[in-house]
Amino acid sequence: MKKIINKKWWMSLLRLIQKDITTKKKRGVVLLLVVALIWFYLGMNAGLLWALFLSFALYQWENRIIGVLALATLVSCPFLLSFKQDALAEQMAVYAYYFLVMTVVLQIMELRREGGDEGSGVIQQTRKPGRSKPWLGPREG
């Protein structure tokens, strides 16, 4: 929680994202092409959601960010319902669902990349040593 309200942390995060985008240009081109196609055929919503998913997949950013996004949209649902915004609550639940699907797929990709633990339930045990950037996945050299 402390990190989220820390300005420096946000700045470093943005710098890392910027660095990823500027250094891995091929991935960026692929991402843009795919997203443009999806946007064209399936609309803006689908385009943006796929852009989010593919950028996390291609740049191997931390999937927990999308997980938190999913939780945030889920949390909004009961409040929207209490304000009689039923349609919006339904839409937020759908977004939560999309974000959770993304989270799980990214988690599987991460498990395939990094390996994981079978049922200990203790994630610290399996965390690889030397990861200094908690909000970012393993980096390519």
Added chain:
Amino acid sequence: MKEFFYKYKYLLLAFSISIIANFRWLSLSIFTSSDHGFYFLDTLKEFSLFNAWSALGMGSVNVLIWRIIAGPDSLMYGLFGNLGLDSNVSDKFLVIWPWIVLSGVVSYFFVRNITKSEIGGIVGACVFSFNTYFLSSNRAGHLLLSVAFIFATLSFFLFMKFLKERKISLACLTSLSLFITASYDFRSLYIVFGILFFYSIYHLIVVNEILEYKKIIKDTLVMSSPIILFCALSIFWVLVSLNTGTLAENSILNRSLFGNSFWNIQNTFTLFHPFWSGSAISWFVVHDIPFYFWLIPIFAYLGLILNRKNREVVFFGIISLIGIFLAKQVGEPFHSTYPWLYEHFPGFNAFREASKFYFLVIISYSVLIASFVNWLWENWTSGRIKVFSKYLITGVILFIFLWNTKPIITGEIDSMFIPRHIPQGYLILKDFILKQPEYFRTLWVPRDSRWSIYTGQKPKISSIAVTDSEWKKLVENNNEDIKLVQNRITNVFRLPFADKLFDVSSIKYVVVPLQDIENSDDFFADYGGDKNPNIRQWYIDQLDNISWLKKIDIGTKDLVVYENKGYKEPILAFTELYNFNSLDNLDSKYSFINKNLGSDFYFTGIDKNANKSPLVKITNPFENLAMSGIISDGNYLVAITSSTEGRSNDMLYIHKKSLSFFGADTGKEIQINANNGGILKLKSQSINSADTQNIFSISKVPHTQYYLQQGSELTAFIKGNTIDIADSTMDSKVAILADSANLIRNPSFEDGTWQDKVGDCNNFDANPVLGMSLSSDVASEGKQALQLEATRHNACTTTKIAIPDFGKYILTFDYQSSNAKQASFYLAFNDKEKTVVPDTAKITDAEWSTYRRFINVPYGATSATLYVYAEAVDNKTNIINRYDNFSFSKLRAVREVNIPKQTIGEYSKNSLPKSNDTSLIFTYEDKNFDYENTIDNGSFEEGTWQEKVGDCNNHDKNPILRMSLNTEEKSDGAQALQLGATRHNACLSKGLKVNSGGHYLFSFDYQSPNADHAGYYLGFNDKDKTIISERLTLKDKSWHTFIKNIKVPEGATVVSLFVYADATDGKTNILNRYDNFKIIEVPDLSDAYYLVSDPGIKLEKPKSITFDLINPTKKLVHIKGATTPFYVAMSESYHPQWQLQFDNAKIHGVFNSWTPFVKPERVGDEYHYKLNDFLNAWYVDTEAYCVNNSLCVKNADGSYDIEMVIEFFPQRWFYLGLLISGTTLLGCIGYLGYDGIKRLRRKGDKKYEKNN
């Protein structure tokens, strides 16, 4: 002991919570509700002989043959029955107590195994056991499903262990657990198979990270071993289901998708059952999700995020998302996926509503939430706030789920949780039924009670069930008002052949059950009781009027019992079997056979062997008249029937009642005439002739209008036109009446309007927009007509009428409008009671119509005031009503004419001209019919019938409806109508004039690219507002033609035709296309002609026929003294695999008596008939079997004795399957025993080594 309690404290806690929550179920009382019934031990006993054929009801293939452990018709319940225990005891041991004990224990071990945490285990157990889905499901009596899901969880748990440890014993245990799962509820097996499939793939790719195909194949084979064992265990029912075809199609799989509006993503996310109220549950009433339920998905997905490195937790994340996606049914996102899977994915059609997929959410949330709690307990170990928060969050989670048990503990949830008591009347009836040794059925009206006794020897039938299944076709065509369920149930008793139907169905008693309010079992509410609180008495009153049922006293007043004295044994012999070309008009056919052929009413419908001996073929040539049979150019009908090979004694029976009466105005005379209909010709050769006789005639007095009165109906004589006299008027009188002087001054407005200013007859504010004028261009009489206009308020005008005397008068006027829906008037008399006569006339087109009505002028009235109106509708449209040619005059009787009684049901017998042709071409000419299509623009070539699409389900203000003409998809002409509905139902209507009592052929073509049905509605304006409407199922995208014979109700003159496109999910644009509408008046020939084609073989019943009912699939038949061929009937539902075999060595012996590989000597399938469209009958040809093949024993008098067996052949596949399944089961148990002993020995050895 202390050590034990400490070691298993969490397990014991889970167990204790379950016991406390379900403490009401610990007694041996009867707990029963909706789908969870009660069974007497006499019923249960027979379940131990489980078979491929179920003798319940009218008999059917046992589609639940896999249910051997639990359920009303299972082997294990049968064993309890044989121990002398009713189902309240077997229920406890096999269903209720397993739920109490295993729900907590299995889920505890399952979750603990994944999270490796005791606290995780207890939290998971609470999530699993006390969620609203299982509690709602249990409340509704779906306990079998709940217990099945426990075993599904256990199966998954064992499978996970098997994949890790790869032990044969675990494979055996997994397969046995899967087998038990299936035996409780097959749908849970389907879901757990899905989980195992996904887990296997996940295990291969993500957990083991195997990418080599050889290793994948090897691992797949290993993984499949429990499934292979399960298949071997299940082969006993698989063989039967494959053999009877019920695996792919049965009553459970054929149901349509249901409950789309109940499920959505919010409910599935929060694991909240939409019907859960936190108190007594009202089924199908959707409740808001309580705020705190949103914590459930948040905790669950926090568990997923925090344990993202745990492969198994991630797997349950996947399962939860699959579960949410499926359990929301047609909710967003991807709303059309579930319907697609339902239609196309094998086995998915067992889930007609998505609630079963809640299990996926439950099992995954159990793990995910437990993982979250486990994370808290492992990570928040220091710091006061963290430790406190850890306890608080765990407490909140437990509270959310445990709070759900409150209505169960307090008992406010009612239903399954309240002990029930059997009403005394049912116990008396049970003894009364069971003490009778013979076989018979009882029919329960409107349906059977949970306390109704039945056995294989005394099956019970639910009236509504049999009416909607076996008897459906027999009743449907005779039903006057099938919209009301109570009519559908009781109409069957009023069929002319109802007693024959009950006799051949072996129904001895008809019982009206109690309105069992004390036991919350008042099902009468569903069968008419919602509108009639005395509905039970209504049913009793209906049955009291049935002459062939005798009310009897069995010693209780609780139940009303009727006896059908004429009921027949379940196996009998008979001699005449009639074959009909259609099952329509069975009343007429019964009457024809009964009065003219004089034999019992045994028949078959459309049969591939209809033209073969020995059936007596009865054909009504014009019964199924197609549109192609109407030759409107030549004004005649054509019907082609196939001649029967080798028969020269075909007879045509012509109904003698075919005289029809009509009134006519020739200009000079008023006449009542009779004619005998049209001319029937066979290949241009007349068989009968048309003839008109004059019954009565009278000269007309000039300037007098004459009327024909039939009952309360009044019809004006119009020069050149005829008035049909209804059949119902036969043997009674019609009256000819004439009017006198018109009492209305200025009736045709030739002298101006009645008043100077238009009146405001709805002056609710000061802003009327009204008008009145004389219309000179549109008038029905003279030069001008009255025109009233109303945009706001109602325009009206009035005139006074002087009344000379009280008595019978007639009011007539002409009315017209191009935009009003109705014309209305109000007539007020000045008598003491201030009598008023208001009425409206519907306007269906822009043509002038004439209104006529008898008015009884009250005594004391000396004047009347007549008002006519134009009524505003939307404050925008200028509604214009025109009126003309008013007349109010006293009627005088001219003459009463007696219409002679017709001989109904008598036919003249006519030989047909000799011919070698194989088809008989009949033509029917009747000059009274022109066969013109009543519908203008029936093919939409001149556009749609209305400018705007109608909204026929305007439940809110947001319809999304479309109407257009499609020039690409059409069946006739250049274009077809296309209706589109996304929200609400699109409809298009047209009003049509019809003749009262007339017969019409109605047809249209329909097609859709995405709808599952098309629909039409015909609403008549008769007194009863008769409706004919249907939903026509669509299974493909091609054009279909609908055709139906319609009889216009007496008194109806206008019919409103509607066609529809019905929205489904609020998102898809459902398109329905219609084209080529026709409504053509045709003569009523439904019972006019019968062509009887008799094979000419004289049949006689054998001297005696007796039988032994061995089991539901096998009956021995002993026939004595057969001298000619005969038919054998068996009172079980028809199934092609019932066989009538000769009881000889071919079906005897160690193997031949049970293996399916024998070829018994039997009556061929070509002589196996669907008797009365629902039972079995065989033709036993003594010549072929006894004389030529010596399969019978010849007596000294030349007659034959025959020993036969009626067998349901798939039972033999069941025996074979049972052998394989039984061997596999013994093998599994044997191996587990061997492995267990080995382990014990090893453990003992280790202990020994340790001690030494």
